[in-house]
Amino acid sequence: MLRVPGVGFFSFTTFLGLTLPWLFFSISNPQVSQRLFMPASIGALRRMLLIFLCFGLIYTLVSVIWGFLALVAIPDLERPDLATSALLSSNLIPPVLGVIVMIGILAAAVSTIDSILLTLSSIFARDVYGNLSGNKNDARQLLIGKWVIPVISLLALAFAWMEFSMVAILAVAASVGLVLMVPATIGAFFWRRGTDMGALVSIIGGTLFVAGMYLTGNSFFGLNVGVLGLPVATILFIGGSLLTKADTAHADEFMHAASNAIPRKA
Template identity: 35%
Template sequence: MNSFYILLIAYIIAGTALAIYSRKYGFRTHEEYFIAGRNVSGVVSALTYAATTYSAFMMVGLVGLSYATGVGAAAFELFYLVGTLFLLSYFAPKMWRFAKENGVVTPAEMLSKKYGKAEGILASLIPVVALIPYTSAQIIGVSLILEKTVGLTFQNALVISVFLIAFWALIGGLRGVAWTDAVQGVIMLLAGFLALALALNFVEGNVLEESSSLGSLLQVPNKIWTVERFIALTVPWFFFALTNPQVVQRVFIPKSEKDLKRMVVLFGLFGLIYTFIVTFMGITLKIATVQGNFPEISYRDDVTPVFITKIPEYAGLIIALSILAAAITTANSIILSLASMISRDILREEGVFYGKIFVVILSVIVGIFAYFRLSYIVELSVMSSAILLCLLPATLGVFSERIKRARASIAAGFVAAIVFKLAGVMLYGVYALIVSSLVLAAENIKNREVR
C-alpha cells in the first residue's frame, strides 16, 4: 500500500505545519504552552475534547468489544457519554471559573490551590502511573492498524507513533494540538460514516432483521456482560471527565463561559453520533461473521484491522488514517498534561524547558509499555480510569467549604486500587472509590475536631 505512505507523509506535513504556525502565539509561559493561553473557541474546544476522548479506544477497541460482546458495549459507552455530559454541565463552569480566577494551569494545581502542596503532588504522580496503560493503548491501536494494512512491523509502527506524539507536542504545545485535533476530529467522524457504510455491505439482508442471529449478544446482562462486569467497566468511565487530567485540562482552555457551554453541547452531539457508528459497526460485522461473509475474529482488537484489509484500498487508507489521527491526538494530549503537572506541580518550574524534556521521556516510556501489549485496548483504558477514581472525592471537594484536606483520601484510594487489582478483584475501581470517599470524610471530621 504505497499510497498509504504518501497519505501518511501528507498528514505529517500538514500536522507539522499547523504545529509550527501555532508557535507564533508564543510558548514562554505554562499558560501559553499547556492550555493555549485560555483563548480557544467553543468549536475548536469541542473538537479537541472529542478527539482527545475518542481515540483508538473507539474505532479499534470499542468496535472489537461490540463485535465480541454485543449491545452491552453500546450501553457501556453510552453510560460514559451521559456521565460526561452530566458532570460537565454542572462542574465545568465551576472548574473554568476557579482556574481562571486562581491562575490554575493543571488539574493537580486545582487541588493544591484548595488543599495544599501535598495534594497537588499526589495528584500529579498518580496520573503518571495510571495513564501510561491508557496512552499505550493508543499506540497499540495505531500499530496494529499499520501492521495489518501497510505491512509495517508492529515495532516500526510503534516508533513512528511515538515520534509523532512527542514531536507535535514539543513544537506546537496545546494550541498546536488543539488545532490538529479539530482537523482530526472531522476526519474521525467522516471516516466513521464511511466505515459503517462499508461494514453494512458485508451483511445479506436487513441488518436489524438479521440481528436476531446474535442471540444473547442482544441482551444485557448475559454470560459476557454480567452485572459485576458492567459496573466494573462503567463506573470508572462515568467519572472520566473529572478524573482524567487530559480532559479536565480541556475545561480550562475556552476563552469564555459561552464558548465552554458551546464545547459541551457540540461534544455531546459528536459523542452520540460516533458512539452509534462504532458500536453498530462492531455488531454489523458480527452478523456478517455469523452469515459467513466476514472472518471469525478471536482476538477482538484485530476486528478493525482485518476489516480494513477487506474493503477497497482508498477506504482502508482513509479509515487507517483516522485511527492514526485519533490515537496520536489522544496520546499527545495525555503526554502534555502529564508533563505540565511534573513541570509545574512537582518541579515548580516557571518556564517550559523541563516540561518539554518530560514530553520526550514520557513518550518513550509509553512506547516501551505498548511494545509488550499486556491486555486488550478497552481493559487498558478502563484500568487507567479505575485507578484515577481515587482523585474523584478530592476533586469534588474543591467546591465544598467543608472539605479542607484530601491527601490521605488520595493516597488510600490509590493504594486500594492497586491492591484490589493485584488481588484480582473485578470491582477494584469501585472499592477504591469507596475507600477514598470514606477516608476523605474521616480526615475532614478529624480536622474539624482539631480546629
C-alpha cells in the same frame, strides 16, 4: 452474537464495575480534565461538556455497530483487534472512505497522545520536580517538561512494541485509579468546605483501597473495586475535609481573579 463469552464472569456487577469509572472520563483523565481551564465562560464550558457527551454516545454506537459488521462480514477473523483494519482493507468499504476513516483515526490518536504527553510532562515538571527542588521558575520547569517528553515517548513505544496481553487489564485498572480524583476535582469547583488535606486523604487512601482490593481478589461483599472505588474516595474526601480547616481566603481570592479574567459582553 449478543452472548457474552465466558461462564459467569460478566455479571451485572462486573459490567457496572467496568462502566462506572468511564462515566467520569471527562473529569478523571488529566489529559481531558485540563480542558476545564480553557473555556472563556461557564456557557462555553457547558457547551463543551454537552458536545463531549453527545460525541461519546455516537462513538459508542458506531463502535458497537462496526464490531457487529466485522463479525458478519469476516466471521473467521483471527483477532478481534484486527476488525477495523480488516474491514477498511476489504471490498466492502470504498477506498476513499477507508482513507478518510484512517486519517480520522490517526488524527484522534495523535491528539490523544499529545495531550497525555503534555499532561505527564507537566505533572513531572511542576508537581514532582518543582515541589522536590523548590524551583518555581516557569522557564526551568518548561525545560524539564521538554526533556521528559522523549523519555516517556520511548517508554511507551517500547511497551507497545512488546505487545503485552495485559494492556486491556491495565486500561481498566487505570480508569478505576483515575476515578479517585473525581470527588476532589468536583469539590474544588463546587464545595467551599473542601480542603487540600481532604483531597490528599481521598486520593492516597483511595489508591491504597484499590491496590488492596486488587491484591485480595477484587471482591468485597460481592462488589468489585470499580463499584466501590468512587464511594470510598468520596467518603474519604468529605471526612478529611470536615476534620480540617478550609482555606476560604485563597478560594475567594482565586474566584475573584477568575471572574475578572472572564470577558464579559457589553
